[in-house]
Amino acid sequence: MFSKILIANRGEIACRVIKTARKMGIATVAVYSEADRDALHVKMADEAVAIGPAPSSQSYLSIDAILKAIRNTGADAVHPGYGFLSENPVFAQALEREGVVFLGPPVGAIEAMGDKITSKKLAAEAGVSTVPGHMGLIEDADEAATISASIGYPVMIKASAGGGGKGMRIAWDDEEARDGFRASKSEAKNSFGDDRIFIEKFVEQPRHIEIQVLGDQHGNIVYLGERECSIQRRNQKVIEEAPSPFLDAGTRKAMGEQAVALAKAVGYFSAGTVEFIVDGNRNFYFLEMNTRLQVEHPVTELVTGLDLVEQMIRVAAGEKLSFGQDDVKLNGWAIESRLYAEDPYRNFLPSTGRLSRYRPPTEGGLTDGTIIRNDTGVYEGGEISIYYDPMIAKLCSWGEDRASAIAAMARALNDFEVEGVGNNLPFLSAVMDHARFQDGRLTTAFIAEEFPDGFHGVTPDAAAAKRLAAVAGFINHKVQARAGEISGTIGYHRRVIGSDWVVSFGDMAYPVSIELQTGGGIVVGFNDGALFAVESNWKPGMTHAVFMVNGDEIGIKTELSGAAIRLRWSGIDLAVNVREPRVAELASLMPKKLPPDTSKMLLCPMPGVITSIRVKEGDQIEFGQALATVEAMKMENVLKAEKKTVVKRIAATLGQSLAVNELIMEFE
Known part of the structure; x- marks a missing residue:
């Protein structure tokens, strides 16, 4: 077995590999760029080596820099993670020349499957169904x-x-x-x-379903079931699960056997994934083979009980698989939600900055029999850089069946606190509560079809609105009681807290009566006779608390913002005001503040670099015409005209770095 593994990667996957290596008694070496000097994987590893400037081309993609780190630390094996050099045959060959073991497949398999054109030809020759x-x-x-x-x-x-x-x-x-x-x-x-x-x-009504394969260097290859990866945005997976709610046993077996056949055709060993597109009739077609560990591998681990990183290490050390295909059993259901630093309210554009708050939910086995796992590479106070992938964490849940796994994920998302950068937590919560997702009626067009105009938050239905109004009533009562206690201690008469209030948010207003219960709870009564009993340990200053509402336990993110109470729960984000009736009456007469008019401006939607400007001052432009391109986190985003107009002024220049909402051009 190896004595020291260098992880040629960063972020959550580097931390993930370190955890398994530590469990196996193997020392670890982290590498880091200047931007990652204080990163979590650097803190976790036994050793850490600087390998270059922030741009990945000068650090994590620099084979020479990583080879130097290997020589200086004496590492005898390298785990590449995913991305960066994980599927680079030149890197694998360089390690071989150094006498260092690559914790991955053979070079020939990487070369054959790394080129999508070649891989499709080989797949067809191996009898694997392919897309025309x-x-x-x-x-x-x-x-x-x-x-x-x-x-x-x-x-x-x-x-x-x-x-x-x-x-x-x-x-x-x-x-x-x-x-x-x-x-x-x-x-x-x-x-x-x-x-x-x-x-x-392009296969219409497609599902993206992939097969996990694992092989050793002795010719043994098995498949470990499938993962459904159909919830995608811009071809990037967002939510994955294992098994698929769509496949039957026969299709699973056929896909698995074809995946194994392809792996054998290229002499594959280690962990790998064969991706398929599946139509509504369960016809499946080969997409590609990823010759590395997948981002979504935790859901397979949760339903099989296997540690895929450990298996990769053991296979690379020459060990045989300790089990065969008949031993592989899928137990329960697992879901993974990718938590990204991106703003769902701004078309999911990347967000950067410092994590002023990062509080994941409790991990491990819960009292209801479900399991929560959070793979992450960040910490509170850390920074989300412009240089790398915007992933913050991979939150996973396991349950005995799909419904319990979804419920566990929904609770965990509500308990997850992230502040300082835009993030997709509310969107992930909205998907968990979506009827089509819960029914398993998925395609890769799910997000585009269900959120055609983008994500604008979840509007609470009548039941949720009253539940949140009751919670706001509870919080207001606690705030008023605390103010009364303070006034009593400084010589003034203790403030008398009234029982009649008006809870309002958006266009909704609920006159309510509040009755204090023994033990600190309250009962909120609505005009229609509905009663909500609320209990919680919430105190002023808490940003998250568990509330018992009519016996149901719900985790809600809370914030006192001026006179308002901000409540976030299951994709709902409300600024709630709780006022005395006369104050509420006067507040309803106040004019509403209108947002500034930006209809004649093109503003930068994300932090990024202007890589092209396609128009000139004075140009007549048409609806949908490309105006400029902004590059952020290696993704090009084309900005298009929203109406027919004339370019009045171009404020940005080619190559300029812009912040969110910085002016690019003005229109007449």
């Missing part, structure tokens, strides 16, 4: 449009060396094929240093 498409090289945008038309729209334009949703576009006509080809080619070159593009038929 053009696997040859494409010279220019016009040829891309011609090929796309011959395949039949819609088509998927993909980078040959792509991954993580980068270099991928869907085209529905010739114009989109040309634009998609150019964008994918540019994005692929910037992200992978390889701008080759191929085109394949």
